[in-house]
Amino acid sequence: MKSLKELYKTGRGPSSSHTIGPEKAAKLFEQKYPDAESYLVVLYGSLALTGKGHGTNTVLEKTFTKPVKVIFDKETNDVPHPNTMDMYAMVGDEEHGHWRVCSVGGGAIEIEGEASYVPEEVYPHNSYEEIRKYCEENDITIPEYVERFEGEEIWDFLDEIWHQMQKSIKAGLKATGILPGGLGTERKARMLYRQKHIDESPETRENRLVCSYAFAVSEENAAGEPIVTAPTCGACGIVPAVLQYLLDRHSYSNKDILRALATAGIIGNLIKHNASISGAECGCQAEVGSACCMAAAGAAELYGMDFDQIEYAAEVAMEHHLGLTCDPIGGLVQIPCIERNAVAAMRALNAVSLANFLTSSRMISFDTVIDTMYQTGKDLRSEYRETSEGGLAKMYYKSFSCD
Numbered sequence: 001m002k003s004l005k006e007l008y009k010t011g012r013g014p015s016s017s018h019t020i021g022p023e024k025a026a027k028l029f030e031q032k033y034p035d036a037e038s039y040l041v042v043l044y045g046s047l048a049l050t051g052k053g054h055g056t057n058t059v060l061e062k063t064f065t066k067p068v069k070v071i072f073d074k075e076t077n078d079v080p081h082p083n084t085m086d087m088y089a090m091v092g093d094e095e096h097g098h099w100r101v102c103s104v105g106g107g108a109i110e111i112e113g114e115a116s117y118v119p120e121e122v123y124p125h126n127s128y129e130e131i132r133k134y135c136e137e138n139d140i141t142i143p144e145y146v147e148r149f150e151g152e153e154i155w156d157f158l159d160e161i162w163h164q165m166q167k168s169i170k171a172g173l174k175a176t177g178i179l180p181g182g183l184g185t186e187r188k189a190r191m192l193y194r195q196k197h198i199d200e201s202p203e204t205r206e207n208r209l210v211c212s213y214a215f216a217v218s219e220e221n222a223a224g225e226p227i228v229t230a231p232t233c234g235a236c237g238i239v240p241a242v243l244q245y246l247l248d249r250h251s252y253s254n255k256d257i258l259r260a261l262a263t264a265g266i267i268g269n270l271i272k273h274n275a276s277i278s279g280a281e282c283g284c285q286a287e288v289g290s291a292c293c294m295a296a297a298g299a300a301e302l303y304g305m306d307f308d309q310i311e312y313a314a315e316v317a318m319e320h321h322l323g324l325t326c327d328p329i330g331g332l333v334q335i336p337c338i339e340r341n342a343v344a345a346m347r348a349l350n351a352v353s354l355a356n357f358l359t360s361s362r363m364i365s366f367d368t369v370i371d372t373m374y375q376t377g378k379d380l381r382s383e384y385r386e387t388s389e390g391g392l393a394k395m396y397y398k399s400f401s402c403d
Contacts, residue, residue, distance in 0.1 A: 215339075
């Protein structure tokens with residue numbers, strides 16, 4: 001598996017696969033073909049169908065330093081990944097360079113025939129069972145496992161990641177107004193955070209605070225502000241919401257939080273390596289479901305749970321997201337995405353509670369549920385995989401025509 005630095009990335013929303021990935025590809029392509037007079041980018045699949053709502057054309061136009069023409073090809077289906085694009089370097093009317101790029105989720109890209117741009121493998125193990133066995137044989141924890149293969153510098157990196165997550169929470173809790181895009185979606189994080197009741201129960205307060213943090217980060221993402229992919233932009237609110245709430249409640253040290261991020265990162269890495277974190281490839285189960293797994297595992301690490309409990313928490317979190325569709329209204333990462341982050345953050349805490357009580361009776365491994373998620377995602381019809389052609393994205397507009 002690759003470094004956690006390839007999982008956690010700081011960038012502007014609203015979509016890691018539609019903005020961060022294409023931005024990275026554009027920078028690399030222009031570096032390789034700096035003498036081009038102009039560039040042509042053809043978007044396919046989900047990039048073509050929801051690219052305008054996600055701002056793909058805008059980020060490409062801002063990234064290239066020379067003129068670029070962006071074409072949304074909504075007809076071609078014979079492409080290697082739902083987020084595929086062809087990039088051409090042009091001199092006059094002649095093509096002087098070409099890349100076929102797949103934006104595979106979380107801001108990561110794969111360039112056909114360009115092995116030099118593939119990040120190196122850092123971890124020698126590719127399943128939870130392999131990692132558990134190695135850790136038990138060497139008497140180390142998951143965070144110690146991360147340090148062993150990433151080096152001590154990983155803690156400085158994770159500290160920067162946590163700092164950005166907290167910045168996104170704080171910014172989102174202060175902001176008000178309507179999110180861009182035309183849906184008229186109102187920011188709600190500030191209201192949730194401040195709307196206290198005299199007789200508020202501890203359970204209600206937990207839900208309100210966790211949701212306010214998740215809304216804060218997700219709304220920042222929808223506004224195109226800086227966030228951390230955890231593992232994607234569309235699911236960026238879940239991990240920070242859970243960790244911030246637990247930090248508030250239990251006063252953990254910064255080191256504790258970084259250890260939780262390390263454990264969460266290994267869980268996200270396993271999903272990314274063995275399945276997918278791309279909504280276009282496997283639906284929202286691959287984004288919000290994966291983030292819920294990460295948050296549950298990170299919380300379990302904070303609570304000092306063992307390997308079995310961490311695994312069970314992550315497994316429960318994914319098992320109950322299986323089949324979750326990716327159907328953003330208008331191609332915007334707003335409805336149902338923002339609210340879905342809040343629901344998943346609360347579900348992550350519930351998964352940890354179940355792991356605390358029921359681990360000894362579990363029957364499904366985390367590795368099995370990863371495989372199941374991937375197969376389920378492949379079985380989903382394309383309109384339920386970030387194309388905005390089905391689900392809420394379709395029924396929302398249909399409801400207006402029926403009024």
